[in-house]
Amino acid sequence: MIYRPGRIFLSVPQMGGHEKNYVQKAIEDNWVTTAGPNLPGFEHDICQHTNARHAVALSSGTAAIHLALRLVGISAGDEVLCSTFTFVASANPILYLGASPVFIESEAETWNMCPDTLRSAVEDRLNQGKKPAAILLVHLYGMPAKLKEIMAVADEFGIPVIEDAAEALGSRYGGHQVGTFGRIGVFSFNGNKIITTSGGGAIITAEEDLANKAKFLSTQAKDPAPYYQHSEMGYNYRLSNISAGIGRGQMEMLEVRVKQRREIFNYYRNQLESIEGIEFVAEPKTSFANRWLTTILLPEGHKPESIRQALEDENIETRFLWKPMHLQPLFASNLYFGDGLSERLFNCGLCLPSSSSLQEEDLEKVVKNLKKLLEVV
């Protein structure tokens, strides 16, 4: 990535201030490893905020998805119904287990998994004698998916749900935090997310045995013996106590960060919605979005790449929307159910700078340039 001073970034970390106290204490007490008091501390904070019963802190969101799939019993040859409109890290862990993703298109209101398409896909796979082994749904850009309708399909057919809430920590649906609807919810604390541990992730669940199993598998699945004995395949996926210390400081600021990101979204919308043809994703009545990234659909006649390049020349970072998984060469041979909505969004959408640390003058600069490029004065 090109760095020039004064660059306006898409999404960068913002420290709250207390992170270094937790990290310093960990160093003083020599808890510089994947055990130590910041881990249960951070997990407690996650549970407090989400109202989840159990949380397990892990080394990344991708690792968390991999473990979640393993915990609900996914194995080689299984099919997992997965949102197509997402980042590749949602789908890669399905491949790690030798299973196949079957991609489900979005609906237009939230851009997330369409419950009707999901139902058609389940029925189709059942007709083929292949019962889907799990549903992996994503809350993209922090906007909650249509959970009520999706959970109804999942419950009707008895299919476990994993929520990829990597981008959606702090978002709510029907008053409840996302990640608490499925059997397992996943968060990411990568540097570009709403809060960060520099790199990290977590799962949340209501089931104590799943949480215990996650701790066991994420620390090499060591049997209770005085020597190193293993009956199951494990992973080295535990978060470090240093990273968890950063996480504890960050959790103190989560609500403020959500407020800041929502204010950024409102600013862009107020300034830009008068441009003919521009579109923002509205928040349905059921939902409260953390607005991790503000996304827009460009008016007809404008291409994301030319706008992105022109803003780049002004030292402003913007990005394409995620390229749907069913269009990725990696997944060329996987099944897809849908009507192409995400491809149309990909072809006319853009993510705007949304860092919580953005200053008013930064936002004014982005808006001024966008108005110029979309030719309104």
Ligand SMILES: *Cc1c(COP(=O)(O)O)cnc(C)c1O
């Ligand atoms: C960031 C992200 C992940 C992966 O999280 P990491 O911590 O980067 O491994 C998974 N799914 C989605 C939708 C993401 O945005």
